[in-house]
Amino acid sequence: MGASTVLLCGVVLIHVFASQTDAQRPRSPWKTLSGDAPRVISRGGFSGLFPDSSLDAYNFALQTSVADAILWCDVQLTKDGAGICFPDLNMSNASTIEVVYPKGQKTYPVNGVPTQGWFTVDFSLKDLNKVYLIRGILSRSDRFDGNGYTISTVQTVNIELRPRGLWLNVQHDAFYAQNNLSMSNFLISASKNVSIDYISSPEVNFFTKIAGRFGHNGPIFVFRFLEKETFEPTTNRSYGSILSNLTFVKTFASGILVPKSYVLPLDDKQYLLPSTSLVQDAHKAGLEVFVSGFANDVDIAHDYSYDPVSEYLSFVDNGNFSVDGVLSDFPISASASVECFSHLRRNATKQVDFLVISKNGASGDYPGCTDLAYDKAIRDGAGVIDCSVQMSRDGKPFCSHSIDLSNITNIAQTSFAQRSTHVPEISSNDGIYTFSLTWSEIQSLIPAISNPYRVYNMFRNPNEKKSGKLILLSEFLKLAKHSTSLSGVLISVEVSSRTS
Known part of the structure; x- marks a missing residue:
């Protein structure tokens, strides 16, 4: 089954499951500023699968997301002042521009840092007709790199897709001003024919320039925070310093866009620390809070067990607060989290008759086939737990997913x-x-968690990598017998001359 088929099946499940679970949701409103559900914002469309900002990426995002999903466009200006959707002002990373214009590389100061690359300000819109979009993150699939996706203008995205929400992000207004291009003039002109719902930027002076120019029914302004140690280029203040004065931000913006760590910080081992009070503080100041950095294929806190839905829920449905929107490369996961899995608790009625079978217990959280792994699998809702039976020298059957103890x-x-x-x-x-x-000798060993993706530096729950103990088959069966939620067990035995 192809990736597209799987994702489209997921869309069907989102809408069916959402309708079935509406009756189980409490009547209390979301803890967003407005009381409405958090917005799902697709960064460059479904950019986790397709090349960022391609029409297919945007179209697939609309097909696989909640009905009111917002399309995010990183606006860049060309030499002739056209506004295009492209993830960065340096085009060398996510397009074929180096091949089409091998001599087009230049060096520009970007926020005071000399930067080499192929910049949009050196090419007209006509020049870019020959340039195609490709993946910008090399760890992602190259399957769509040869599809000949052309670069789209803001107007093209609006005309071709007619999104219910459009978010324009202006990352480098000062850079364009230095090169005699006006982002604010482009936005004012575009707004006459394009419905712009949100405009964001990490530059304070940009909002000063566009204040009052859109009228009362203009877009919502969102100030984008970068890392706290980074200095905002137009005020020479760190973003951490600006964060301490949200009333100042409220004078020019109605919302803030922050990295995930601003809300749920991590320690140096990638475990969650207690949440900050940013969401509550911003809501008190009348500011909506949007959070960036969500993707299914990047490292997330070990607390989530590599489950992106769990991560989304910790931001939108944790019982204490809810952010007002999430910016995601995989909007199908964000949509499922908001529309299907929010406000459900462990006592929710099962809507689909399917069976969850563990693999060596919860072997992504604890060493496989240990007491802790099996306990976690049962708590997580497995219907069947499994035991691969091995034999010790003294004939004791026990659970282990490998006959080789060195593994x-x-x-x-x-x-x-x-x-x-x-x-x-x-x-x-x-x-x-x-x-x-012998079994007693095996009991003296320390189990080790499995890390099948260590080649990509992806490691499972390091704090528990040596936790738990291997258990006899009889202990496994006793554990299953005393569980009230299991419907059965799965026993697997490999017979060989050595164990028979």
Whole structure:
């Protein structure tokens, strides 16, 4: 089944499941400033799958998101003053411009830092007709890089897609002013034919220039905060300093856009720290709070077990506050979180008859096949827990997803390492097998969590990487018997001459 098919199936589930669960939602309003559901803002469309800002990315975002999803466009200006949707003013990363114009590289000061690249201010809109959009993050699929996606103007996005919400982000107004281009003039002109719902920028002076120029029914202004240590280029104050004076921000903006860490900071091990009071403080000041940085394929706090829905819910439905919108590269996940899984509690009625079977217990949170992994799997709602049975030298059956103890424990660092043997029927490499140790010896080992994506520096729950203990088959069955939520167990046995 292809990726598109899976995602489209997910869309159907979102809308069906949302209608089925409406009756289970409490009647209390969202804890947003307006009391309405948080907005889902698709950054460059569905940019986690398609090239950022391509028409297919925008169209697919609309197809797979909540009905009132907002399309985000990073506005850049060309040499002839056209406004295009492209993720950065330097075009070398997410387009084919280096191939089309190999001699077009220049150096410009960007916020005071000399930067080399291919800049939009050096090319007319006609010049860019030959340039195609490609993925900007190399770890993502290149499947759509050869589709010949052209660069779209703001007007084209509006005419072709007619979105219910359009957000224009102006990241470098001062840069364009230095190159004799006016972003504010472009926006005023575009607004005559394009319905602009939100305008954001990290530059204070930009809002000063456009204040009052859109009339009473103009777009909502949102001040974008960068990292706290970074200096805002037009006031020479750090964003952390500006954050301490939200009443000042309220004088020129109706909302703020902040990185996730402003609301839920992490420690140096990627675990959540207590939430800040930013959302409550901003709401008291009359400011909406939008949060950026959501993507399914980036590191998130270990507390979420690599589940993006859990992360979204911690921002929109944590019982204490709700942010007013989330900026996501994968708007289908944000939409599911808001429309399907918000305000549901553990006692929610099951709507779809399906079975969840654990894999070595909750092996993404604890070492697999340990008591803690099985306990967590049951708490998380697994209907069936599984045990891959291995045998010790003294004939004790126990749960372990590998017959080679060097794969799942610290045995290589113990005196048992000398029991390594070569068994070609099992592996072409040497191993330290369960049938070489007694159960009491195996109990003395420290289990290790599995990290299948370590090559990408993605590690599971490091604080618990050595927690729990391996258990006998009889203990596993006893645990399952005393659970009131399980519907069964799955026992798997590999029979070989060594264990039979």
